[in-house]
Amino acid sequence: MKITIDGKKVEAKRWDTVLTAARRAGIAIPSLCQLDSLENVGACRLCMVEVNHPHWRGAKLVTACEYPVESGLEVITTSEEVLRLRRANLDLLLARAPESRRLQQMSAEMGLEQSGYVRPDKGTACILCMLCTRVCEKLGCNAIAPAGRGLDKRIDTPFGGYPDTCIGCGACAAICPVDCIEMTDTAKTRTIWGRTFEFVKCAECGTPVITVEYRDYAIAHRSLPADYYNECSDCKRRKLAVKFAKVGG
Amino acid sequence: MGDGPRTLVIIPDKCVGCGTCKLACSMVKASGDAMRRTRIHIHNISRERYVQMTCLQCVDAACIKACDTGALMRNEATGAVELQENRCISCGLCEVACPFGHMHFNRATGKPEKCDLCSGDPACAKFCPHGALLYR
Ligand code: FES
Numbered sequence: 021m022k023i024t025i026d027g028k029k030v031e032a033k034r035w036d037t038v039l040t041a042a043r044r045a046g047i048a049i050p051s052l053c054q055l056d057s058l059e060n061v062g063a064c065r066l067c068m069v070e071v072n073h074p075h076w077r078g079a080k081l082v083t084a085c086e087y088p089v090e091s092g093l094e095v096i097t098t099s100e101e102v103l104r105l106r107r108a109n110l111d112l113l114l115a116r117a118p119e120s121r122r123l124q125q126m127s128a129e130m131g132l133e134q135s136g137y138v139r140p141d142k143g144t145a146c147i148l149c150m151l152c153t154r155v156c157e158k159l160g161c162n163a164i165a166p167a168g169r170g171l172d173k174r175i176d177t178p179f180g181g182y183p184d185t186c187i188g189c190g191a192c193a194a195i196c197p198v199d200c201i202e203m204t205d206t207a208k209t210r211t212i213w214g215r216t217f218e219f220v221k222c223a224e225c226g227t228p229v230i231t232v233e234y235r236d237y238a239i240a241h242r243s244l245p246a247d248y249y250n251e252c253s254d255c256k257r258r259k260l261a262v263k264f265a266k267v268g269g
Numbered sequence: 270m271g272d273g274p275r276t277l278v279i280i281p282d283k284c285v286g287c288g289t290c291k292l293a294c295s296m297v298k299a300s301g302d303a304m305r306r307t308r309i310h311i312h313n314i315s316r317e318r319y320v321q322m323t324c325l326q327c328v329d330a331a332c333i334k335a336c337d338t339g340a341l342m343r344n345e346a347t348g349a350v351e352l353q354e355n356r357c358i359s360c361g362l363c364e365v366a367c368p369f370g371h372m373h374f375n376r377a378t379g380k381p382e383k384c385d386l387c388s389g390d391p392a393c394a395k396f397c398p399h400g401a402l403l404y405r
Contacts, residue, residue, distance in 0.1 A: 054355075056355045056356045057338035057355075158338065191359050194360075195359040196379075230365045238362055243334055244331055248365075253364060253372070253373065256367070257322050257370035258312055261314060261320040262314055264279070
């Protein structure tokens with residue numbers, strides 16, 4: 021089907037969202053909370069666009085990551101109103117997480133001049149983008165979820181307690197765009213969400229490779245031999261290099 | 270030579286360990302900094318014996334099997350396993366799964382870094398002054 025984005029005719033597929041169709045056509049729309057492998061939740065609201073249709077009575081503002089395309093849809097990604105809204109949203113996110121490199125970069129790109137919003141003293145930097153919870157769900161662990169309502173809304177373990185199903189993979193901390201998930205690695209253990217995990221140590225040199233629980237998860241859920249998870253990258257590479265050297269004569 | 274994609278051929282016998290491939294890689298992939306993070310490594314096995322190591326773009330790749338989101342896919346044109354950043358959920362399992370240690374998970378960006386053959390024009394091979402890396 022054909023849709024129009026910023027006056028340009030673009031071919032879109034049936035289950036596309038405005039964001040995917042735009043990306044395929046090489047039209048950039050800012051996005052923070054969207055990943056192609058996760059369910060879209062429209063949390064960050066940085067992908068706002070204006071949509072209109074010849075059959076409609078007027079345009080409306082929607083999140084591009086969630087809005088499904090339809091034939092004849094007209095999308096405007098850079099109107100005054102759209103830019104104003106995006107900047108206002110980003111301004112609020114940045115007030116909550118001023119240290120986030122990702123948000124700083126986006127505000128530079130969007131030419132945002134920060135207003136005077138400040139986050140309350142004890143507030144966290146979490147912007148509730150739900151990337152961590154969706155990643156955890158995608159891995160099948162569901163160790164964390166949004167809890168509370170309104171101002172109290174936060175990401176937490178079930179009832180704030182011990183995360184039974186957590187495997188200490190650290191994906192939540194790695195994906196967090198504002199780095200607000202605390203994870204502490206030592207030579208022996210990883211602590212996250214109030215739980216401490218033992219590391220599998222490299223069989224050659226002893227550096228931590230992966231948590232024991234994560235290794236067991238990988239063995240159970242991926243079709244790879246169990247001994248693939250026993251060594252660190254440096255040792256694996258060195259071993260192969262030694263083999264190559266022998267073949268080379 | 271067949272009709273398939275070209276491959277990066279590593280010839281350790283010719284490597285003198287000069288590190289030009291690493292420099293070229295870091296220029297392309299990390300704009301000159303982070304030499305440790307290059308996608309090609311040189312191993313000094315014994316005196317004057319060097320072996321260059323980079324992703325072998327395995328036919329039956331462990332990284333692809335470790336990835337549950339389809340973020341690692343083969344580029345049929347170049348034969349390289351490439352990362353689709355927008356599918357990656359930062360689980361880091363590809364790094365651990367690679368049996369040869371060629372996947373580097375960057376904790377700061379939350380994404381793995383691997384050799385993608387520079388989309389069919391590998392800088393390391395282009396700059397190797399000793400013919401120890403060939404792309405053919
Ligand atoms: S990317 Fe659409 S709301 Fe976050």
